[in-house]
Amino acid sequence: MAILKPKEMAERLNVTVKTLQIWDKKGTLKAYRTPTNRRYYTEEQYLKYIGQSDKDNRKIAAYARVSTNGQKGDLKNQIDFIREYVNAKGIILDEVVTDIGSGLNYNRPKWNELLDEVMNNQIETIYITYKDRFVRLGYDWFETLCRKHNTEIVVLNNIETSPDQEMVDDIASIVDIFSCRLPGLRKYKSKIANDKSLTDGENNDKDSEEP
Missing domain, CATH: 3.40.50.1390 (Resolvase, N-terminal catalytic domain)
Structure with a gap:
């Protein structure tokens, strides 16, 4: 029987640990307790709660x-x-x-x-x-x-x-995707370099830094 910590149970049910504590008090979903009084849940509880109590299904x-x-x-x-x-x-x-x-x-x-x-x-x-x-x-x-x-x-x-050729083809696809983006990135870099408003802004910043 698999044991689930409150945090694990909360993640599976997409709720908070605080919600589990409330459900435990209300009896909606009762937690088990360890000898040191720590709460825990079981895989069977989880499956039952989501409507899959019979794992064989x-x-x-x-x-x-x-x-x-x-x-x-x-x-x-x-x-x-x-x-x-x-x-x-x-x-x-x-x-x-x-x-x-x-x-x-x-x-x-x-x-x-x-x-x-x-x-x-x-x-x-x-x-x-x-x-x-x-x-x-x-x-x-x-x-x-x-x-x-x-x-x-x-x-x-x-x-x-796992055919080697498939891996080669997939790597080639990745390289092709990024290589296709390079011209666009270069063009974008060129636009920034030629944008007078940006270069003027940089010059103004430098002027403002001078004593």
């Missing part, structure tokens, strides 16, 4: 992603690897999500649908073969988001399912 999902349609074979390999793993553990997948799109793209429809399910407390576990299959950048942030909704991401760390 939540789904176990697999998520796999490749960047292009030409990598559908890799997509199948990811799912096969996950299935082999969960079958060996006696785990049944309730949902298999396959996606085609860059790991830098946060607008992948299927990925966002899965995150919506997470935030609706419908997903217990998500299995992925490698972190970058879920998202290329910011994985830790999304893992924390899932954890706050009591969803665990299990990373099987099969590096063979």
Whole structure:
């Protein structure tokens, strides 16, 4: 049974610790007490409060992603690897999500649908073969988001399912984005340098500093 501190429970329910104290006194959501009279809550209390008292009702999902349609074979390999793993553990997948799109793209429809399910407390576990299959950048942030909704991401760390070429392409995309911005930044810098009102202002400041 997982134990939650008042602060952790408050964050999950999006309320303040003070609100939890009020609920405890009113009996709305009673806290347990340690031998030293410190309040704590349980995972079961949290699930019951949000309407998911039976944890078995939540789904176990697999998520796999490749960047292009030409990598559908890799997509199948990811799912096969996950299935082999969960079958060996006696785990049944309730949902298999396959996606085609860059790991830098946060607008992948299927990925966002899965995150919506997470935030609706419908997903217990998500299995992925490698972190970058879920998202290329910011994985830790999304893992924390899932954890706050009591969803665990299990990373099987099969590096063979993370194509090197995809990483090269994604890095190239990042470089391209920033390189496209450079001319604009140079132009902006030039405008500032040629703006007489700004240069006059600087000169006036210097004059005012002279004794």
